Amino acid sequence: MAKSNKPIVWGLFAAGGTVCAFVIPVMILITGVLLPLGLFGPPEASYESMTRIVSNPVVKIVLFGILFLALWHAAHRLRITVHDFGIRNDQLVARAVYGFAGLFSLIALVTLLSF
Amino acid sequence: MSRNPYVREVPRTTWYMRNNRYIRYMLREVSCVFIGLYAASLTVGLVRLAQGDNEWTHYLNGISSPTGILFSLLAFGFACYHSITWFNVTPRAMRIPKGDGFVPGPAIVSAHYIIWAVVSLVFLLMMGVL
CATH class of the missing domain: 1.20.5 (Single alpha-helices involved in coiled-coils or other helix-helix interfaces)
Structure with missing residues (x-):
């Protein structure tokens, strides 16, 4: 049987979809709504508290896992959805979406390690 | 001699507009754009936080702007829709x-x-x- 990377691609998609379903809504609520509304205090205060939170090794690992899986899930689903919107250049689309996911995963990894 | 096969015309870019089921399917699929953009924006937030106090304040101003809040609310809605359709x-x-x-x-x-x-x-x- 021909070798295929489909199980890995779809496995990561499924893992990412599940993780996103559990954590992304509450994360958007916290970092996208409550943080800008000032629930963590003025910028100086939130700078201190957020730096303290992401310096925790467990938070680093969990946050990287979430970001990596969310980016991968989104990239793979977008690749399929773009086809549904009538764009048929799959090779180019795949490079673009996986490239985006890979780039931001790498940035997240390097940045988290720097704290 | 065989006749030409019948090919039903399907508009390539707007086919899902015919039917509410298809529209809901596309909304579910489009949730990935918001999840991806949110993950990318959170990554940028981490970079700003690592760069220092000043950069973090700039980032906070960005996500606190009307556009930033509107994006977060939209992304929240799509993320919840993803969760519901995924769990169901x-x-x-x-x-x-x-x-x-x-x-x-x-x-x-x-x-x-x-x-x-x-x-x-x-x-x-x-x-x-x-």
Whole structure:
């Protein structure tokens, strides 16, 4: 049987979809709504508290896992959805979406390690 | 001589507009754009935080702008829609044997909703929001 990377691609998609379903809504609520509304205090205060939170090794690992899986899930689903919107250049689309996911995963990894 | 096969005209870019089911399908699929953009924006936030006080304040101003808040609210809506559609099909993805049959679908779906609520509460508690 021909070798295929489909199980890995779809496995990561499924893992990412599940993780996103559990954590992304509450994360958007916290970092996208409550943080800008000032629930963590003025910028100086939130700078201190957020730096303290992401310096925790467990938070680093969990946050990287979430970001990596969310980016991968989104990239793979977008690749399929773009086809549904009538764009048929799959090779180019795949490079673009996986490239985006890979780039931001790498940035997240390097940045988290720097704290 | 055979006739030309009948090919039904399907508009390539707007086919899903004919039917509410297709529109809901596309909305579900488009949720990935918001999840991806949110993950990317959170990554940028981490970079700004690592760069220092000043850059972090700039980032906060960005996400506090009307555009930033509007994006977050939209992304929140799409993320919830992703969760709901994802959990509602879990019985078809996992068949858990129990006795002579399987764990009934509604029990699997409910379990996912309960875990969703618990995970959300834990996140809010750990961030000191609740």
